[in-house]
Amino acid sequence: MNEAVELARDLIRIDSVGGGEAAVAEPLARRLSAAGFDVREHRYAPGRTGLVARWGAGVPVVLTGHLDTVPLGGQAWAYDPHAAEVDGDRLYGRGSSDMKAGVAALVVAAERHVRGSGPRAALEVVLTAGEETGCEGAIDMIATGMVGEARAMLVAEPTANRALLGHKGALWLKAVARGRTAHGSMPHLGDNAIYKLARAIGAVERFDPGVPAHPWLGAPTANVGTVRGGINVNSVPDLAEATVDMRTVAGQDHAELRERLGRTLGEETSLEVLTDLPAVWTDPDDAFVQALIAAGATPPGDRPAASYFTDASVLVAAGGGTPAVICGPGEPEQAHVTDEYCVISRIEEAVEIYTGALARLAP
Numbered sequence: 001m002n003e004a005v006e007l008a009r010d011l012i013r014i015d016s017v018g019g020g021e022a023a024v025a026e027p028l029a030r031r032l033s034a035a036g037f038d039v040r041e042h043r044y045a046p047g048r049t050g051l052v053a054r055w056g057a058g059v060p061v062v063l064t065g066h067l068d069t070v071p072l073g074g075q076a077w078a079y080d081p082h083a084a085e086v087d088g089d090r091l092y093g094r095g096s097s098d099m100k101a102g103v104a105a106l107v108v109a110a111e112r113h114v115r116g117s118g119p120r121a122a123l124e125v126v127l128t129a130g131e132e133t134g135c136e137g138a139i140d141m142i143a144t145g146m147v148g149e150a151r152a153m154l155v156a157e158p159t160a161n162r163a164l165l166g167h168k169g170a171l172w173l174k175a176v177a178r179g180r181t182a183h184g185s186m187p188h189l190g191d192n193a194i195y196k197l198a199r200a201i202g203a204v205e206r207f208d209p210g211v212p213a214h215p216w217l218g219a220p221t222a223n224v225g226t227v228r229g230g231i232n233v234n235s236v237p238d239l240a241e242a243t244v245d246m247r248t249v250a251g252q253d254h255a256e257l258r259e260r261l262g263r264t265l266g267e268e269t270s271l272e273v274l275t276d277l278p279a280v281w282t283d284p285d286d287a288f289v290q291a292l293i294a295a296g297a298t299p300p301g302d303r304p305a306a307s308y309f310t311d312a313s314v315l316v317a318a319g320g321g322t323p324a325v326i327c328g329p330g331e332p333e334q335a336h337v338t339d340e341y342c343v344i345s346r347i348e349e350a351v352e353i354y355t356g357a358l359a360r361l362a363p
Helices: 003-012 021-034 096-115 136-143 193-205 254-265 287-294 312-318 344-360
Strands: 038-045 048-055 061-066 090-092 123-128 152-155 169-178 221-229 239-248 269-277 324-326 341-343
Touching: 003 021, 003 090, 003 096, 003 344, 021 038, 021 048, 021 096, 021 123, 038 136, 048 096, 048 136, 061 096, 061 312, 090 096, 090 344, 096 123, 096 341, 096 344, 123 136, 136 312, 152 287, 152 312, 169 193, 169 254, 193 221, 193 239, 193 254, 193 269, 239 254, 254 269, 287 324, 287 344, 312 324, 341 344
Parallel strands: 061 123, 061 152, 152 324
Antiparallel strands: 038 048, 048 123, 090 341, 169 239, 169 269, 221 239
8 A cells, every 4th residue: 555545545444523632633744844844733622733834935725624423324334434445446434535545645745846846836735624514613713814815726636537627605594583472272372483493494485686697517406304392292383493405606695685586575584694605616727727637637627616615615715715726535436425535546646636736836
């Protein structure tokens, strides 16, 4: 096994399901420090640690990934999710594709870059906690001033080493309807919150976001994901809630969208923001995109956007509108599944792509 694959196996063996990222960050901090990086840890909750590692002077290129993984699910695994088992060209385990293989590849690429000869781009490795639950780690990094301007950004999320140019944003809202309780046999004495919420849900289904479809990201969407209300069958409910998942396109203003939806739903419901992550989009002719493709990344083709959101939603804005590309060795369809795996040969391929792209950028 090559260096990046062995590092990926080491990371998979560390359980970071829903937290515990500190145990993953610790060995990576040691490695990057030994390679000459100035490493700063970021602790935003007990056991929830990320890091920012900086090398060189000037505005850096950023390589970023997250250290947390999602729960295993209720279905039994054929492969131990934390044993990093190898079967042919597949490396199995929770986080193998999403995204410990990507983290391993970018760390090894960063080490090789600083050991290289000749002009080299300034580099920053940003490894976050809490991405899977709404990018909380990256948001806190920005709030504490740990990350800032960047000239380009590589997000090593699973793409099978295809260079993707962005992804939709996510505006998650909670719609709340309030009423007045009464006995179910005398509903005229109450004010049924579920009826109010039902009308709001119908309005969400018919909602017009007011912007055209993006040429590549497609049209913005809205979906009601959960509904909760009532206390028992023979009472008029005085509270009902629903969650709304809105996926947005580049250039769409989330504050304006929320106000538009609020006007559509009317005064019977109120809206609370749960998650607010803007869309990301980079011009296909950008120099960093072209450097990655020249180094061996698969071109975007007719599927140039990721279906998921990433930390780039918040890091791009902090970097001053940094051009960002999503490109990692994991298999996108393997994210969050039982018996998750990564194709081993793609891990070293990703290292070569990253180091090749960095070598093509002037310092």
